[in-house]
Amino acid sequence: MNDAFKALSDPTRRQILQLLRDKSMSAGEISEHFQISKPSISHHLNLLKQAGLVLDERQGQNIIYTLHTTVVEDVIGWMFNILNKSEEKN
Amino acid sequence: MNDAFKALSDPTRRQILQLLRDKSMSAGEISEHFQISKPSISHHLNLLKQAGLVLDERQGQNIIYTLHTTVVEDVIGWMFNILNKSEEKN
């Protein structure tokens, strides 16, 4: 879960997750939304993947990135725990 | 909110928040739970404070740190939004 918190600490990566919330996208399509270089976006995508926040799948020349919500839910669980509320029983 | 995500990205700072979930503590009491030096803990506490995750109040020689949950709720809101669920209406 540390990797997830680390991944979430960068604004570009959070914005990528917000893009993927609406629909899965190729690396190129994602990079069109930013000013930074494609290798940099690729690096961010790799960190998100390592953190388990996205999944990737090659489709021909493209690599499609998809939001993976399991870890997001884990993080939410941690946050709720800090509030001393449980997200399970209520 | 970027400061909050940044603050949450460090394991020591997350552990501090977990300590404060149970009860407010002085800087010294907090530092007893860690191996790192007091100035380092002080630095982490300052980042948590800048992020709005804790409040501090001097009580005599001690400075008491308290969990401040408003920003935690904001972060939870952001996370829920990623899941396309709303924490308001359900």
Place this chain on the structure above:
DNA sequence: TCAATATTTAGATAAATTTCTAAGTTTCTA
């Protein structure tokens, strides 16, 4: 007012992070 206690601030260093350009890999198609 002085010394002790609690904590922060300053300044330095090492490690991690973000970003870039250049080069490599994979896949499609003419």
Place this chain on the structure above:
DNA sequence: TAGAAACTTAGAAATTTATCTAAATATTGA
């Protein structure tokens, strides 16, 4: 089977972060 397109990997530079020791500040109590 070459060339183009889509990405990633490698390697380097600049910035940020985490940590330490030493010094400064604030409060209490004798």
